[in-house]
Amino acid sequence: MTQPASPAGAADAPVPGGPPPPAPAGRKEAPATTRRPLGLRADVRNLSLLAVLAVLVAVGGFTRPEQFLDTANLQLVLTQASVIGVVTVGMTFVITSGGIDLSVGAIVALASVWATTLATQEYGFAGILFTAVVVGLGCGLVNGLLIAYGGMVPFIATLAMLASARGLALQITEGRTQIVTVDAVLDLGVPDAYVLGIPPLVLVFAAVTAVGWLLLNRTVFGRRTVAVGGNPEAARLAGIDVRRQRLYLYLLSGLCCGIAAFLLIVLAGSGQNTNGNLYELDAIAAAIIGGTLLSGGRGTITGSVLGVLVFTTITNIFALNNLQSDVQQIAKGAIIVAAVLVQHRTARGATEH
Template sequence: MTQPVSPPRYDSGKAPATARPPAWRTLTARADVRTLSLLGVLAVLIVIGGVTKPDEFLDTRNLQLVLTQASVIGVVTVGMTFVITSGGIDLSVGAIVALASVWATTVATQEYGFAGILFTALAVGVGCGLVNGLLVAYGGMVPFIATLAMLASARGLALQITDGRTQIVTVDSVLSLGERDAYVLGIPPLVLVFAVVTVIGWLVLNRTTFGRRTVAVGGNAEAARLAGIDVRRQRLYLYLLSGLCCGIAAFLLIILAGSGQNTNGNLYELDAIAAAIIGGTLLSGGRGTITGSVLGVLIFTTITDIFALNNLQSDVQQIAKGAIIVAAVLVQRRTASTT
């Protein structure tokens, strides 16, 4: 029995067309480049700090302080990253942190000890997030206006509760978490909490249906609705998540400062938005990265520490931060135009 003969192949003289790489692979490659770039910037800042103030900057206590300060705003930034990824914005995070911190440190609240302070901080944060979510998702308000109103209201209520005074924490179990005896292998408890929040945030955004829905809503809300996603409920959940992160940050700030003040969380909203932007989260929504946001927080915190150690004025520091934000936005626009 003869075997079938395959038809002859003719050489056209042209190289075979290569398949176009999948879109997800291209996005992954860009994300890797962005992460490496942020790591490079952070490394340069560490070198600058080590050269200008080697004894002070590279001291273990100073590095622990940098990480501790980054933890509070870092937790807020994780929640902000989710909101911005969905195409929203939250200008009230700093005011919510202030309100949660002063409400949790009143004399009446401190009578319930550690659990009372923690529960109150989380409850106030989630409650404010619920109001934001209802106004945006079901009230049809623009996120900018709704959260701006919350910013003003929360700041005013925080001032009313404290009457402009500092509320000192007297609960030893809370204060002890800020002492060196509470460090785990040289790592402050606040940093450990920040690490846990970061890992959970990364897993939720990248490995769960909730994260995929968040990206879908930010990319195209109408298409997400037609695909069966309850857009309004998703947005409500996102502002609840942002409020929860603010409550956690308020509790960490209480541990760090040992008090509650109506001025707590000042400009946190700008720092969180800036960290998310330079990390690679699109302001227009549809793309977010927890890793990039955390690196953005570390970059800004390191800059602040270097400026403080070198006795440089805060106005120069703000100019440097502004330049970094502008550069990050320009890079985002260039990347989006080439997509």
């Protein structure tokens, strides 16, 4: 009995239980160890940041041993890192997706002054926290809609939000500092509220970091974020709603700004239109030196947090040694340039191999 002719392409189909089909002519198979070097480079990068942090701690301990190594100062470093750290977690997601958010500092300022108006403080702790978070989410929503559905370039959209939020914050405060009078909020910043010697703000930062790490590394949302940043068109063809994903990411960034604004209110005990000044630069810099690729497609929460700790420690050491802020900015700029050059060299090496 004659066997029916095989359909076109059937010869290329794998035989169940048989050996895998040969690779098509002209196309090389990716080596099985492709993923391992990437993970290895990430581990090396994190270890390098830990080494830098250890050197900074040694420098601080050597130059100002009594002040720097004091428990209160170390608690202060961690507390200050918490505010910008929460912002950096949101920024890491945005950069991983191939975007940028220049408005984070202005959103923190707007959320902090809106949450500390007399009308808001009448609702106590819950009113301040709720207002800060809602304002952050609202600004993130505007950014997301303009970028995802309005077709605006992230740089332009968030730059417009930066100017608008700063202006609105100035209009609300009329240039004055708004003092917080709600004891439940102020009590979070006193030593009596510390848990096993850890300030509550640091615990919030740790919780946000843990959630961010799980979201980026262990969920579909994280995989979609990386896919959108790596190749938006391929992500779209794979069934990912790229516009909706970008909207969610800017909402997440706005949420982080709202939380950071509340932490800043606790830390400063007030709301000012100058709050969050240059936070966007610090958050971007921390994410970049931590290993998040500026062009998108790769992000690391752990590296970003280490980057925040490095910059905060540098600031603290400079302050204790009475060094001028301009020298501090030069040092930060040099670190950023070095990190970007390392990224380019790493990316070029990966492409060649």
